Amino acid sequence: MSPFRKKKSEKSFPVKVCTLDAELEFNLQWRATGRDLFELVCRTIGLRETWYFGLQYEDSKGFISWLKLDKKVQDQSIQKDPQSTVSFMFFAKFYPEEVAEELVQEVTKHYFFLQVKQAILSMDVYCPPEASVLLASYAVQAKFGDFDLDTYKPGMLANEDLLPQRVIDQYQMTLDMWEERIRVWYSDHRGMSRDEAEMEYLKIAQDLDMYGVNYFPITNKKETELWLGVTPLGLNIYEKENKLQPKTTFTWAEIRHISFDDKKFIIKPVDKNSPNFVFFSQKVRMNKLILDLCMGNHDLFMRRRKPDSMELQQMKAAAKEEKQRRQIERNRLAREKQLREEAERDRANMEQRLLQYQEEIRLANEALKRSEESADLLAEKSRVAEEEAILLSQKASEAEQEITRLRLSAMRKEEEKVTLERKTREAELLTARLRSC
Numbered sequence: 001m002s003p004f005r006k007k008k009s010e011k012s013f014p015v016k017v018c019t020l021d022a023e024l025e026f027n028l029q030w031r032a033t034g035r036d037l038f039e040l041v042c043r044t045i046g047l048r049e050t051w052y053f054g055l056q057y058e059d060s061k062g063f064i065s066w067l068k069l070d071k072k073v074q075d076q077s078i079q080k081d082p083q084s085t086v087s088f089m090f091f092a093k094f095y096p097e098e099v100a101e102e103l104v105q106e107v108t109k110h111y112f113f114l115q116v117k118q119a120i121l122s123m124d125v126y127c128p129p130e131a132s133v134l135l136a137s138y139a140v141q142a143k144f145g146d147f148d149l150d151t152y153k154p155g156m157l158a159n160e161d162l163l164p165q166r167v168i169d170q171y172q173m174t175l176d177m178w179e180e181r182i183r184v185w186y187s188d189h190r191g192m193s194r195d196e197a198e199m200e201y202l203k204i205a206q207d208l209d210m211y212g213v214n215y216f217p218i219t220n221k222k223e224t225e226l227w228l229g230v231t232p233l234g235l236n237i238y239e240k241e242n243k244l245q246p247k248t249t250f251t252w253a254e255i256r257h258i259s260f261d262d263k264k265f266i267i268k269p270v271d272k273n274s275p276n277f278v279f280f281s282q283k284v285r286m287n288k289l290i291l292d293l294c295m296g297n298h299d300l301f302m303r304r305r306k307p308d309s310m311e312l313q314q315m316k317a318a319a320k321e322e323k324q325r326r327q328i329e330r331n332r333l334a335r336e337k338q339l340r341e342e343a344e345r346d347r348a349n350m351e352q353r354l355l356q357y358q359e360e361i362r363l364a365n366e367a368l369k370r371s372e373e374s375a376d377l378l379a380e381k382s383r384v385a386e387e388e389a390i391l392l393s394q395k396a397s398e399a400e401q402e403i404t405r406l407r408l409s410a411m412r413k414e415e416e417k418v419t420l421e422r423k424t425r426e427a428e429l430l431t432a433r434l435r436s437c
Helices: 035-046 106-121 129-146 167-168 175-189 194-205 284-306 310-436
Strands: 012-018 023-029 054-059 064-066 086-092 212-218 224-229 234-239 248-251 257-261 264-271 277-281
Touching: 012 035, 023 035, 035 054, 064 264, 064 284, 086 106, 086 277, 106 129, 106 194, 129 167, 129 175, 129 224, 175 248, 224 277, 224 284, 257 284, 264 284
Parallel strands: 012 086
Antiparallel strands: 012 023, 054 064, 054 086, 212 224, 212 277, 224 234, 234 248, 257 264, 264 277
């Protein structure tokens, strides 16, 4: 019988599990173990590489703890108030040595990406400014996809949480200036899928000095304050003011035995001639957590050096097939996109040519119209000229007739003048004769 099936006769309590991108709520039976809850969470998010992860919570005394899988949830030091929801955080507890080779599932890579990004942005992991900008560009590619100059708007990235505050404060640069630096890198990632961008982010991040290190404050026999770092490769001892460069390193292959007695922690090297390293923690709870992390990291260290289990081989084969399938799908989509872009370019060219032809036709029609108007104007001018010619011809004829009439009139007047002069002479002769008589 599954412990998640609620019976009327059995008590249950609400549980909330927060991942870095979702909140999951369950109604858990009172007798459920940590493993029951952890497996339920993994099934819900589709995670099979469960050995990296765990459920973290703050216990009744305010100490950060990991839920024990072999004990009932209610038997652990969680909050016992039945009116409130028990809350857990789903985190990576152990880190791989080489992310590209070891992480198989995309969901595993995604959760590691989210956790590492959060650690860098919260400055729990130191990241140099140059690397911070490059990592930010991969984070932007993972979130927004390919850079598109047509849709990109200045200020789009300035509102995103992309850089550690320490890096921003280190230089006298505005957010717009930081955005421009990120944008330059971002534009170079065209064609990269979300999974590929997240993996590139992790491949860079895993080379940071503080990546995958769990730090614990300790003191040595001389009561000198130090840091103990539990890593996938072994244990590091750091000076109080330097978490980047370890003072002493013990690889898992060099460690024969680890144990603690109250607050005293003992590391026994494989070389029996070498002295044991003894340090002291602040609380017994801390030593228990250190030992738990040491055992888990050592188990994974040994596991990585053995042939893959049948389950892991199947997962890798399925992941390879899925990767090939997605690559084929991406190639198909890329080809379709290319053909679509070519078709759109051809259509745009044809539309441009059509517009050009339409413009040429319009200009030709206007020229024809102007020619027709000119022809009509010339015809009108010709008609007017013909009418004027006829009118001039009529006027010329009338003028000739008037000249002829004037000539005749002048001849008549000349004749009348001659006649009048003759009569005048005759009258004078007659008058002269009469006077002589």
